Amino acid sequence: MGGAGGGSASQMASAMLEAKSMSNVSGAGTFTESNGMVTFTLSVAGAPPGEHAVHIHDMGDCSDPGAMNAGGHWNPDMKEHGKWGVDPFHLGDIGNITIAQDGTGSLTLTTDRWSVGTGDKNDVVGHALMIHEKADDFVTQPTGNAGARIGCGVINASK
Template identity: 40%
Template sequence: MKSKYQCIAIANIRGGPISPKIKGVVFIKDVPGGAWVYVNMQGLPSYQPTKEDIAPIGPFGFHIHEFGNCNIGESDNPFKDAGGHWNPTDQPHGNHAGDFPVLFSNNGRAIMAFFTNKFKVRDVIGKSIIIHENLDDYTTQPSGNAGRRMACGIIKPYYNCI
């Protein structure tokens, strides 16, 4: 018998050495035709525009990555063990299943919800979510030139995902 309750997953996001104040949560819930994603972050750096040859900080690239590994590794280039963007159908960047809308810092907070038809919750359990330092251009291959990885969280079952 099919349960009337939908699978829900959670990723507790924590900042690394580049932005240690970031913390928050991402819930992913099965809905008809795809998944609903809810994001609540705090501690994001304030936006800093481009200065001469220095890239901006924010808005922030936001993606599902291949592996559920938030090992910090190199402090100046953390979370490499999460792998690349999750892209199960081998699409060009901008259309990866793991490509999410960017996060905007509003006095350090970002709250948003969106729908995606690119996966169901069970497809992403065990993957990681990464917040990048820069805006994702959704064009540069293979990862949108979104800069260093600031925060990471592993997607885990939360409710009714047995």
């Protein structure tokens, strides 16, 4: 079930990252669904160099200073935390982004496991895109030992 259908216009959603946990993180994530595939593109600035976990969290609420209102990882299938594409894993377990010495980084992922604006259990809209202080170790339950939440943005459907 996808929002694109046979040849119709693609469905889009985006999240503007705001700094959390006293970081300087900014950036944006976009989700574009076309022909049953969703392409996620993330651009980050102001982050410390190195590897940082990227997750989708359950609640679309980035209002508190540590982004704790976003809840845990988005996990509609109730699976254990893990590495994207290697079962088991949460639908919110995107992986790690590499941040360069200048504080910038980008990441792209294409999948048929998400949808955009469909309202079904795989719909990314209404959740929170999160950048963490540390890399995801892909093992520690249920968080990947990724540390503080340093960037958060609510995923909203684009009009």
